[in-house]
Amino acid sequence: xxxxGGDERPAGARMPRxxxxxxxxxxKTTLFNRLCGVRARTANFPGSxxxxxxxxxxxxxxxAELELMDLPGxxxxxxxxxxxxxxxxxxxxxxxxxxxDAMLVVVDATNLRRNxxxxxxxLAHRLPAVVALNMWDAAKARTPSVDPAELARRLGCxxxxxxxxxxEGMPALxxxxxxxxxxxxxxxxxxxxxxxxxAADASPAALATWADGVARAVAGPPxxxxxxxxxDRIDVALTHPFLGIAVFAVTMAALFSAIFMVASVPMDxxxxxxxxxxxxxxxxxxxxxxxxxxxxxxxxxxxxVLVFLPQICxxxxxxxxxxxxxxxxxxAFAVDRVxxxxxxxxxxxxxxxxxxxxxxxxxxSTRLVRDDxxxxxxxxxxxxxxxxxxxxxxxxxxxxxxxxxxxxFAGAAFxxxxxxxxxxxxxxxxxxxxxxxxxxxxALVLELPPYRVPSLRNAFLTTWDRASVFVRNAGTxxxxxxxxxxxxxxxxRAAGGDGRTQQAxxxxxxxxxxVQPAFAPLGFDSQLTVGVLxxxxxxxxxxxxxxxxxxxxxxxDPGDDSVLERVASMPRADGTLVFDEPTTAxxxxxxxxxxxxxxxxxxxxxxxxxxxxxxxxxxxxxxxAYAAALATHAAVAALxxxx
Amino acid sequence: xxxxxxxxxATVRIPLTQLQRGQRAIVHCAxxxxxxxxxxxxxxxxxxxxxxxxxxxxxxxxxxVQIDSTRLGISADVARRIxxxxxxxxxxxx
Numbered sequence: 001x002x003x004x005g006g007d008e009r010p011a012g013a014r015m016p017r018x019x020x021x022x023x024x025x026x027x028k029t030t031l032f033n034r035l036c037g038v039r040a041r042t043a044n045f046p047g048s049x050x051x052x053x054x055x056x057x058x059x060x061x062x063x064a065e066l067e068l069m070d071l072p073g074x075x076x077x078x079x080x081x082x083x084x085x086x087x088x089x090x091x092x093x094x095x096x097x098x099x100x101d102a103m104l105v106v107v108d109a110t111n112l113r114r115n116x117x118x119x120x121x122x123l124a125h126r127l128p129a130v131v132a133l134n135m136w137d138a139a140k141a142r143t144p145s146v147d148p149a150e151l152a153r154r155l156g157c158x159x160x161x162x163x164x165x166x167x168e169g170m171p172a173l174x175x176x177x178x179x180x181x182x183x184x185x186x187x188x189x190x191x192x193x194x195x196x197x198x199a200a201d202a203s204p205a206a207l208a209t210w211a212d213g214v215a216r217a218v219a220g221p222p223x224x225x226x227x228x229x230x231x232d233r234i235d236v237a238l239t240h241p242f243l244g245i246a247v248f249a250v251t252m253a254a255l256f257s258a259i260f261m262v263a264s265v266p267m268d269x270x271x272x273x274x275x276x277x278x279x280x281x282x283x284x285x286x287x288x289x290x291x292x293x294x295x296x297x298x299x300x301x302x303x304x305v306l307v308f309l310p311q312i313c314x315x316x317x318x319x320x321x322x323x324x325x326x327x328x329x330x331x332a333f334a335v336d337r338v339x340x341x342x343x344x345x346x347x348x349x350x351x352x353x354x355x356x357x358x359x360x361x362x363x364x365s366t367r368l369v370r371d372d373x374x375x376x377x378x379x380x381x382x383x384x385x386x387x388x389x390x391x392x393x394x395x396x397x398x399x400x401x402x403x404x405x406x407x408x409f410a411g412a413a414f415x416x417x418x419x420x421x422x423x424x425x426x427x428x429x430x431x432x433x434x435x436x437x438x439x440x441x442x443a444l445v446l447e448l449p450p451y452r453v454p455s456l457r458n459a460f461l462t463t464w465d466r467a468s469v470f471v472r473n474a475g476t477x478x479x480x481x482x483x484x485x486x487x488x489x490x491x492x493r494a495a496g497g498d499g500r501t502q503q504a505x506x507x508x509x510x511x512x513x514x515v516q517p518a519f520a521p522l523g524f525d526s527q528l529t530v531g532v533l534x535x536x537x538x539x540x541x542x543x544x545x546x547x548x549x550x551x552x553x554x555x556x557d558p559g560d561d562s563v564l565e566r567v568a569s570m571p572r573a574d575g576t577l578v579f580d581e582p583t584t585a586x587x588x589x590x591x592x593x594x595x596x597x598x599x600x601x602x603x604x605x606x607x608x609x610x611x612x613x614x615x616x617x618x619x620x621x622x623x624x625a626y627a628a629a630l631a632t633h634a635a636v637a638a639l640x641x642x643x
Numbered sequence: 644x645x646x647x648x649x650x651x652x653a654t655v656r657i658p659l660t661q662l663q664r665g666q667r668a669i670v671h672c673a674x675x676x677x678x679x680x681x682x683x684x685x686x687x688x689x690x691x692x693x694x695x696x697x698x699x700x701x702x703x704x705x706x707x708v709q710i711d712s713t714r715l716g717i718s719a720d721v722a723r724r725i726x727x728x729x730x731x732x733x734x735x736x737x
């Protein structure tokens with residue numbers, strides 16, 4: 001054990017590490033947030049998609065800094081689920097080669113019997129420990145309350161009553177954590193503790209009997225589980241097969257409307273700010289490659305990353321409030337039956353719905369899905385949902401298709417695009433769960449936490465954490481990709497040409513020419529192929545690329561009639577229209593289904609810890625999009641009587 | 644699936660899904676042995692062990708039950724395999 005504290009720790013010595021463990025819904029994360037504040041970061045544990053958080057804590061008294069490792073909440077250390085495996089590996093130092101120096105076991109003081117079973121499993125490990133008797137504010141109001149001193153005697157380690165929500169008892173916890181990492185912990189202390197606990201290999205029944213005995217001794221006989229008729233009625237309504245789903249749909253619609261409305265303001269400001277910054281760079285630097293690299297590569301790349309932040313922050317802030325209120329668990333329970341038909345779990349619904357705003361926060365919110373296979377399936381299909389970046393492309397292509405058609409056609413086409421994306425996603429999930437992600441899902445046995453007023457502090461810290469993860473991990477990848485894409489479009493330089501000439505002669509343009517034969521069956525000529533390839537960075541780039549190629553300028557507005565007319569009347573080399581009806585319909589279907597978004601691939605890589613899943617996502621979505629576009633081209637051509 | 648008592652003193656065991664809202668019952672762990680090992684262990688760890696007492700908050704499939712102060716939502720597949728003995732308000736098996 002690290003036996004140094006305060007200023008006595010030698011220079012270069014490692015911070016003592018404390019593993020924070022507990023059942024789910026014990027307020028463990030709230031307590032961790034109270035201890036570490038913003039000095040924490042999310043980390044993926046090696047070889048697992050399970051997330052944990054690592055933070056530093058320094059007591060106000062000036063004691064030595066401690067490294068706190070918030071392990072995933074689990075109901076037992078001996079069950080075969082990833083959270084339990086991560087906790088076991090962490091305690092024996094198998095996660096990163098370093099075992100913790102001590103444990104902080106968080107116990108819900110209002111639910112002692114179940115929590116003590118977990119505590120007994122944790123305390124059986126050869127590590128000094130402190131038990132935090134959390135939710136003390138609620139427990140002490142009950143009669144009889146819990147006797148912490150008697151509990152400490154029976155567990156053989158310090159027990160500190162605390163409330164992560166109110167901060168009550170935190171100074172005492174600081175002292176206990178400082179002490180536990182500085183005092184020696186020898187065999188005698190361990191043997192004395194183990195003698196009080198059930199055997200390490202005790203059966204669940206033996207653990208339950210022991211926990212019941214200890215709970216009775218420190219808190220009296222269990223209270224008759226008082227029925228709360230009002231909570232029962234609310235639960236019945238919120239988990240009802242029809243009413244529950246309707247309430248969830250309305251809640252989510254309100255959530256995403258709020259995100260769209262509120263986020264659009266800072267997103268426009270970020271856009272404006274980086275647009276101005278790029279202009280300023282061009283004005284100050286001499287005209288040439290350096291100015292273009294900084295303005296169009298780096299500044300535009302950073303802007304392209306940060307523009308997603310408002311949506312990500314708002315989504316996680318509101319989801320955190322919903323989760324903390326106890327509602328989200330009920331909603332997941334209500335929609336589980338529907339999602340199971342497609343091999344997904346109830347909690348998958350939230351990421352899929354939020355992917356309609358943007359797949360990036362959608363994929364990042366799959367942490368709500370606890371089963372590994374169901375989480376991967378959700379990540380895999382999230383980009384099929386029609387995100388807001390597809391909207392300008394839909395406006396342009398549906399606008400071209402709507403010419404000369406009744407007014408309802410455009411609306412129906414929009415609905416069709418959204419329905420096509422969602423159907424393809426759900427069917428892909430079903431296929432994946434029967435092939436590459438085959439295996440039983442986790443049976444739905446879900447703890448429904450009590451209803452409570454959500455903590456704003458927790459919501460802010462969660463939002464800060466998720467935003468930091470996005471900027472640090474996905475942001476750097478996206479920026480690098482942006483610069484590469486700029487380089488492909490900017491080189492080699494076309495002497496004296498306009499934007500159209502530059503596009504055609506660039507590496508991206510040459511690539512378009514080279515791969516055009518593969519897109520020829522869809523009706524795509526080389527110009528349209530260049531548009532598809534350049535929009536691989538982000539779908540909305542398609543509109544500006546086609547604008548450049550049609551001679552309408554890079555800031556083309558897809559809703560502008562003159563732009564629509566110019567793009568719609570673009571000629572092929574043989575003089576026929578690029579956007580004839582079969583080709584336009586095929587391009588629309590292609591954009592609904594294709595993975596034309598590099599940032600999404602970067603986030604998938606980050607969330608799954610492997611390039612395998614982004615590769616599968618890209619390969620499958622491209623194949624589906626190509627096949628569907630091919631079928632659409634053939635069908636529309638046949639309907640139009642083309643040969 | 645329900646087991647009628649053959650002898651005097653034997654208790655009735657019915658699936659959890661047949662309980663009414665507000666009804667209390669004793670769980671028989673041995674009767675959920677046909678669940679996959681992982682699900683059974685999870686149920687144990689969540690507090691649903693042999694002879695624990697539950698109260699039904701929301702009946703049917705799926706259902707919500709309360710054990711001590713914890714509310715558990717249980718899917719239809721799992722709830723149908725859990726046999727329980729209803730108890731009256733005084734705590735006696737019926």
